[in-house]
Structures are given as structure tokens and as C-alpha cells.
Amino acid sequence: MRLISQIGEWFDARVQLAGAIRETAEHRVPRQTASWFYVFGSGALVVFGMQVVTGILLALVYVPTAGEAWNSLQSLNHSITLGWYIRALHGWGSNFMVAVVLIHMVQVFLFGAYKFPRELTWIVGVFLLLMTLGMAFSGQVLRFDQDAFWGIGIGASISSRVPVLGPWIVRLLLGGPIIAGATLSRFFALHVFVIPGLLIALVGLHLLMVLKLGINDWPMPGRIVRKSTYVREYTELVEKDGVPFVPAAIWKDLLFGGFLLLLLASVAAYYGPFGPSGRPDPTIIQTAPRPDYFFLWLYALLSLLPPQMETPALLIGPVIAIGFLLLLPFLFGEGEKSWRRRPVAVLTIALVAVVLGTFTSLAGHAPWSPVMDAWSGAPVPQKFLEKRTALERQGALVFQLKQCRNCHSLGDAGGKRGPALDSVAVVQTKDQLIRQVIQGGGNMPAYGKNLSPAETTALVAFLETLHPASQSPARDASRALASETSAPASAEPHP
Amino acid sequence: MTLPDNMTRRALLVKLGILFNACVAALLAVPILRYLLSSAVAGQKSAYEKWMSLGPLTQFPEGETRLATFTNPDVKPWDGKTAESVCWVRRIDADHVQVFAINCAHLGCPVRWFPQSGLFLCPCHGGAYYEDGSRASGPPERGLFEYPYKIQDGSLFIQGGELPTPGSPVASLYTIEKKLPCA
Numbered sequence: 001m002r003l004i005s006q007i008g009e010w011f012d013a014r015v016q017l018a019g020a021i022r023e024t025a026e027h028r029v030p031r032q033t034a035s036w037f038y039v040f041g042s043g044a045l046v047v048f049g050m051q052v053v054t055g056i057l058l059a060l061v062y063v064p065t066a067g068e069a070w071n072s073l074q075s076l077n078h079s080i081t082l083g084w085y086i087r088a089l090h091g092w093g094s095n096f097m098v099a100v101v102l103i104h105m106v107q108v109f110l111f112g113a114y115k116f117p118r119e120l121t122w123i124v125g126v127f128l129l130l131m132t133l134g135m136a137f138s139g140q141v142l143r144f145d146q147d148a149f150w151g152i153g154i155g156a157s158i159s160s161r162v163p164v165l166g167p168w169i170v171r172l173l174l175g176g177p178i179i180a181g182a183t184l185s186r187f188f189a190l191h192v193f194v195i196p197g198l199l200i201a202l203v204g205l206h207l208l209m210v211l212k213l214g215i216n217d218w219p220m221p222g223r224i225v226r227k228s229t230y231v232r233e234y235t236e237l238v239e240k241d242g243v244p245f246v247p248a249a250i251w252k253d254l255l256f257g258g259f260l261l262l263l264l265a266s267v268a269a270y271y272g273p274f275g276p277s278g279r280p281d282p283t284i285i286q287t288a289p290r291p292d293y294f295f296l297w298l299y300a301l302l303s304l305l306p307p308q309m310e311t312p313a314l315l316i317g318p319v320i321a322i323g324f325l326l327l328l329p330f331l332f333g334e335g336e337k338s339w340r341r342r343p344v345a346v347l348t349i350a351l352v353a354v355v356l357g358t359f360t361s362l363a364g365h366a367p368w369s370p371v372m373d374a375w376s377g378a379p380v381p382q383k384f385l386e387k388r389t390a391l392e393r394q395g396a397l398v399f400q401l402k403q404c405r406n407c408h409s410l411g412d413a414g415g416k417r418g419p420a421l422d423s424v425a426v427v428q429t430k431d432q433l434i435r436q437v438i439q440g441g442g443n444m445p446a447y448g449k450n451l452s453p454a455e456t457t458a459l460v461a462f463l464e465t466l467h468p469a470s471q472s473p474a475r476d477a478s479r480a481l482a483s484e485t486s487a488p489a490s491a492e493p494h495p
Numbered sequence: 496m497t498l499p500d501n502m503t504r505r506a507l508l509v510k511l512g513i514l515f516n517a518c519v520a521a522l523l524a525v526p527i528l529r530y531l532l533s534s535a536v537a538g539q540k541s542a543y544e545k546w547m548s549l550g551p552l553t554q555f556p557e558g559e560t561r562l563a564t565f566t567n568p569d570v571k572p573w574d575g576k577t578a579e580s581v582c583w584v585r586r587i588d589a590d591h592v593q594v595f596a597i598n599c600a601h602l603g604c605p606v607r608w609f610p611q612s613g614l615f616l617c618p619c620h621g622g623a624y625y626e627d628g629s630r631a632s633g634p635p636e637r638g639l640f641e642y643p644y645k646i647q648d649g650s651l652f653i654q655g656g657e658l659p660t661p662g663s664p665v666a667s668l669y670t671i672e673k674k675l676p677c678a
Contacts, residue, residue: 067575149577153603153658154619160662167663171535177657178567181574182534281576283564285597285605288618302602303620307634311661370621372607402612407621417621445623445631450613 024211025250028242030234032218034249037111039256040104041210045203046257047096050264051135052196054090062142064188066181066280069144073276087273089264091143094136096264098294101132106349112337113216115225119329121209124202126325131199133294138191140292144184145276150289152179152187161311179282214238219337226334288369296363297356303368304359367416370406374414381411388465395462398455402447410466418444425466425473432474433460546645546652549594555586555651560608560626563594568656582642582655583608583615585626592651595628596640596659603660606639615639636661 012018061080063072076083105125108114114122137155141148152174159173160166175182217223217237243249274292278284291299305313339346371378380396388396399405407417428436437456440446451459467473545568555561563584570578583595583606595615597605604619614631615624622633629638640659645652657663 065573065575066577067573150604153598156658157598157601157603157660157662160660162662167660168535170658170660170663172532174658175534176569178577178580179658180567180577181571183577279576281579282597283576283579283581285562285581285607287605289604303634305634307601307636310634310636368621369618370616372616372618375609375611403609403614403616404612406609406616440632443632445614445625447612449625 025246026244027211028238029215029245029249030217030237031241031243031248033215034243034252035218036252036256037107038215038249039253040100040107042253043256043260044097044100044104045207046260047093047100047264048199048203050261051090051093051097054086054093055192055196057086058090059192064142064184066144066184069142069184070276070279073143073145077273077276084273085268088268088271090139091274092264092268092271094139095293096260097132098136100260101129105129108216110339110342110345110349111216111219112225112339112342114329114332115335115337116227116230116329116333117213118209118216119333121206121213122329123326124206124209126322128199128202128206130322131195131202134195135191135199136292136294138187138195141184141187142191143274143276144280146278146280146284146287147275147289147291149179149280149282150287151291152183154289154291158314161314163315216337219339221336221338221340223337224335225337286372288372290363290366293360297359299366300359300363303366304362369415370417371415372406374405374409375400375403378405378413380405381413384410384466388462391458392462392465395458395460398451398459399462402450402455402459404459407444421463421466423467423471425464426468426471427474428463429474429476429479430460430464431476431479433463437463544654545656546654547656549582549584549651549653552586552592552646552649552651555584555592557586557588560585560610562608563651565653565655580655581605582653583639584651585628590646592644592646593628594642594644594651594653594655596642596655598640598659600630600635600637600639600661601633603658 008018058076061072061076061083063069073087076087078084108122108125141152156170156173156179159169162169171177173183173186174180175186214234217234278287290296301313302310336342380400385393385396404421405414407415409416409420410422412420424433434456436442436444437451437459438446438448440448447456464473547565547568549563549565555563561584562581564579564581566579567574581597583597585593585595587593595606599606599617599619599622601617601620601622604617606615606617606622606624608615613626615626615628617623617633617635620634622635623631624635624639625631627638628641630636642653642655644654
């Protein structure tokens with residue numbers, strides 16, 4: 001023991017940091033902030049540290065070339081001892097990272113921590129969020145599989161819509177005219193050098209400001225932030241009712257950080273690594289790329305927006321969202337901190353959470369995507385074929401063969417892009433069905449050119465049988481009337 | 496005689512030192528920026544203007560639409576399989592074809608051809624196109640991207656050395672008009 005302290009003293013005589021470290025560790029924080037609500041920032045730091053370690057471990061093996069990256073991931077997964085586990089830790093760590101950063105952000109937002117004098121801490125935090133998302137996306141690209149390959153194409157398509165600069169941004173992003181070796185090399189540089197370097201620098205600045213300005217005091221309803229008085233009030237609060245950060249508060253950070261790591265280790269061990277999915281071979285087009293979890297909401301949004309709204313939403317949406325986050329501390333820099341007195345803030349969070357949650361859950365089953373193999377893989381259910389005439393059954397064949405099933409479900413199997421047709425005859429008359437099939441419309445292609453008259457007749461005959469036994473099919477009242485009045489008239493001249 | 500601090504010889508030397516470093520930095524910035532931006536600026540035309548072979552025209556029977564593979568013009572040994580690209584070739588008649596990019600005009604996912612219904616369908620967001628590449632339904636705001644082509648000595652060539660994207664001027668170049676270089 002004495003030897004250790006002697007060695008310590010020897011070093012400190014030279015680096016002279018012990019005093020400063022002790023002072024930092026024991027800096028006083030308001031008693032109430034030694035709370036379980038204040039552990040998410042340090043939690044994010046712990047997971048980030050884990051990402052750095054597992055990232056370096058993966059870089060020992062990973063080959064950042066378009067030709068070999070996928071093979072090196074297979075090798076990590078299957079032949080290098082516990083390579084799969086390091087990949088799982090890094091991949092799940094990325095999800096943990098985004099999740100913890102978002103929770104941290106919601107907490108500091110609801111506790112009014114962005115208000116005076118911590119505006120810059122918040123702004124740096126916004127950039128840290130963007131970089132975390134940038135790491136998540138570039139990391140998905142480094143997992144150079146089919147999803148990554150087409151995912152970059154989607155990124156390029158989105159970037160290309162930027163006015164004037166779009167095509168240059170695409171070339172800069174891809175490192176050339178197409179997605180190839182140069183693309184992966186630059187995403188590797190971004191993911192391993194550029195963004196982590198910036199992240200480390202900004203995390204340092206973020207933490208420095210937390211120390212210099214003091215941790216956000218516990219928001220009390222009625223305790224109003226005023227620029228003229230806040231610093232004095234905060235200093236008084238810390239003097240009167242402060243506790244040293246170590247040990248009064250840090251034990252919760254330590255426990256939470258340890259818990260996060262244990263959870264990450266368990267999840268990674270149980271669920272294993274992400275992919276890689278199919279080989280990044282541009283000639284294999286039987287693929288439906290999906291983004292990783294935290295970008296699913298964007299995938300849903302791009303499917304559900306009206307086409308003409310898309311480009312404005314893609315280009316203006318992020319500017320407004322990020323602009324609002326950056327301006328927030330200046331717009332609402334003073335006033336009430338407690339979420340109990342800020343209903344709009346609480347509603348905003350609830351709304352954003354519901355919107356993102358809904359989009360993410362929708363993207364889980366992607367009803368807007370056609371089911372590309374439904375026409376050959378999902379037969380027409382038997383109940384739709386029983387007691388049908390030969391013509392109607394021929395129509396069922398046409399229905400399958402013309403890929404109608406890829407967008408229209410029957411008996412809950414098939415695409416959900418168009419309406420389910422189980423009881424289409426109830427809502428559409430024969431003439432309406434013919435028109436819809438031939439001319440399309442309402443987001444359906446026109447099949448006029450690709451159906452012979454005989455095929456159309458058979459198809460519509462089949463569609464007309466699609467109604468519940470208890471409900472009769474829709475009919476055109478005027479046609480019924482016309483046939484009633486014309487029937488005797490036409491009968492009379494030919495006795 | 497005493498001078499104010501900012502007018503001493505040392506202060507002047509500090510300023511000179513900063514100025515000197517700024518000049519050197521500006522000098523170095525030129526090659527660094529040119530290197531960094533080279534992919535965006537250089538070779539833009541050359542990649543687009545190169546003709547790539549899709550093979551003999553006989554592989555594309557009249558009235559059918561088939562997938563064709565080509566090797567990109569500027570290939571590096573480490574590109575692996577990404578050195579290749581694919582496109583859809585629609586042979587209209589003996590002298591006329593249409594060559595469509597594989598990428599959906601919405602966000603670039605690979606579209607698939609269904610000969611039975613005569614449609615190209617995109618698996619991502621459900622974009623659909625007719626056999627001539629025109630927009631049928633779904634989120635795309637335009638038809639499929641078309642590559643310019645020429646038929647030479649019974650072989651089909653295209654200019655397809657660039658990933659077509661909705662905002663790229665090259666993409667709009669692809670469809671300015673149905674140029675028939677062989678006509």
C-alpha cells in the first residue's frame with residue numbers, strides 16, 4: 001500500500017494533476033441532482049467508450065474494401081474466436097447509443113436544462129446527437145452487405161435532390177460516379193476517423209461546460225430562470241444545499257453504467273450480431289433493402305408522404321427540425337424549468353414519440369411495399385374458388401398471373417399496397433371494376449394494354465364473386481332500371 | 496522612448512509569424528481541397544461518355560425485356576462485385592431498344608420486371624412503371640431512367656457509367672429525348 005502511494009506521489013510530483021482531479025471529483029452539486037434521472041449522460045459516455053473499444057477490436061480484422069469487407073465479416077462471424085460476439089457488442093452498442101442519447105435528450109429537455117446559462121451545452125448536445133446518428137448510418141454502410149449497398153443508393157438519391165449542389169454531393173459521398181470501392185473507403189474514413197474525432201472533441205467540450213456551469217439544478221415549479229439572477233441563485237443553492245459529486249452522486253452513475261454494460265453484454269450474447277445479409281452484388285436484384293432500426297421511421301415517412309411533398313419535406317424538414325433544436329435555448333432561454341408547468345413541452349415530446357413510434361412500427365411490416373412473390377407464392381384461398389363457374393376460376397388464374405396479388409391481398413395473404421379484395425364486389429359494380437382494371441388510377445397502374453378482352457372479362461367475373469355470402473354485390477341502379485324497362489320493349493317486336 | 500506593446504518589434508514578429516503560417520496554410524489548402532473534391536469535379540464527363548458493351552443484340556429477343564450486366568468504365572481491382580452493374584434492356588424491334596437503369600426513380604432501389612403484367616415493380620415503396628419505362632403509379636415522380644444506347648456491329652452499347660439519381664443533371668440528360676443514334 002505504501003509502495004503504491006509512493007509511486008503515486010512520484011508521478012504527481014511530475015504531472016501535478018492530482019489536486020485538479022480531486023477538486024473536479026469533489027465539486028459540489030445541488031443535493032437533489034444526485035438522482036436516478038441524471039444518469040443518462042454518463043450512461044451514454046460509458047456506451048461510447050464501449051463502442052470505441054469494440055470498434056478498435058473489429059478494425060483489427062475488418063478489411064475496408066468493397067471486394068473483401070463482406071468476406072471479412074463472415075470470417076469474424078464464423079472463424080475468428082468470439083468475432084461474432086465483438087460484432088454483436090458493437091452493433092447492439094450502436095442501438096444502445098442512439099437510445100441512451102435520445103433518452104438523455106428528452107430528460108434534459110423536460111428538466112429545462114437547455115435554458116440560461118447552458119445554451120451552448122445543449123447546442124453541442126444537438127451536434128452530438130447528429131454525430132451519433134451519423135455513426136449509426138456510416139456503421140451500417142461498413143457492414144457492406146446488400147442492405148448497405150442499396151442503402152447508400154437511397155442516401156445518394158436523397159442527397160441528389162439538394163438544389164444545384166445535389167449531383168456534386170452525390171459524387172463526393174460516393175467518391176466517384178457509382179457505388180464502388182471508393183465509396184466504402186470514404187465511409188470507413190468517416191466512421192473511424194472523422195466523426196469519432198469530432199465526437200471525442202465535442203464530448204470533451206460538453207463535459208467541460210457541465211463542470212464549469214454546474215449540473216442543471218432540479219427543476220422546482222415556480223423557480224423561474226432569469227438571466228440577471230440565475231447564476232447567483234445557483235451558487236447560493238450549491239453552497240447551502242450542495243453535496244460533493246464524489247461520492248454523493250457518482251455511485252448512481254456507476255451503477256447505471258455497469259447495468260447498461262451488463263444489459264448490452266446480455267443482449268449481444270442472446271441476439272448475436274447483425275447480418276451481414278446477402279453479398280453486396282449489384283447483379284443480384286432480388287432484394288428489398290431495409291434500413292436499420294433507428295432509420296425505419298424515415299423509411300415509413302418516405303413511403304407515406306404524397307410524392308410531390310417528398311423533396312420539400314426531405315430538404316426543408318431537417319433544416320426546420322435541427323434549426324428549431326439549435327434555436328430552442330435562445331427562444332426559451334428563461335422562465336419555468338419544471339415540466340409540470342410546461343404542458344407544451346410535454347405534449348411536444350409525447351407527439352414526437354407517438355409519431356416516431358407509429359412510423360417505426362409501420363415500417364416493421366411495410367404495408368406500402370408490394371409482396372414481390374405473392375403472385376407465385378400465395379395461392380388463391382380455396383373458399384374463393386368453391387362453387388365458381390369455369391370463367392370465374394379462369395379469372396382467379398388471371399388475378400394471380402398478372403401479379404394483382406403482389407399489391408392486393410386475399411384471405412390476408414398478399415400485398416397490402418392496394419386494398420384487400422376479399423369483398424371488393426360489395427363496393428364496386430361490374431362496370432367500375434372493368435374501368436379500374438383497364439384504366440387504373442388511385443395509385444394503381446392501368447392494365448388495359450396487358451389484358452386481352454377475354455382476360456378482362458374473366459378477371460372481372462372473378463372479382464364480382466368476392467363478397468360475403470350475407471351481402472349482395474354492388475349493382476348499378478340505373479342499369480337495373482334500364483334493363484327492366486327495355487326488356488318488355490325488346491320482347492314485343494319479336495313475338 | 497517607449498512604444499505601446501502592440502508596436503514593438505516582437506509584436507510585429509508575432510504578426511509576421513501568423514501571416515507567414517496563414518500563407519503556407521493557404522498554399523497547402525489548394526492541393527488538399529483539390530484532392531478532396533476530385534471525385535466530385537474530375538472525370539464527371541468521361542465516366543458518363545464512355546460506351547459500355549451489353550453484348551450481342553441477339554441475346555435480347557424482340558418484344559422481350561431482359562436483365563443485362565455490364566462492367567463499369569472506371570474499375571479498381573478492389574471494387575469486387577461492385578465493379579458490375581445491371582440494367583433492363585427492352586428490345587422493341589430489330590433496330591430499337593430501350594435501356595433502363597435498374598434504380599427506381601424514387602430512391603434508387605432495384606426494380607424488377609414482371610413480363611406477365613408488363614410492369615416494373617419496386618420492392619421498397621411500391622413504385623410501378625409500364626413496359627416503356629413510363630410512370631404507372633406509386634411515389635416516383637417520373638419514369639425509369641434511360642441510358643443512351645447505340646447498336647454497332649450487332650452489339651449493344653450504352654452510356655451508363657453513373658448512378659442515376661432523381662436530382663442529377665445526368666439523369667435528366669438520360670431522358671431529354673429518345674435519341675436514336677443508329678437511325
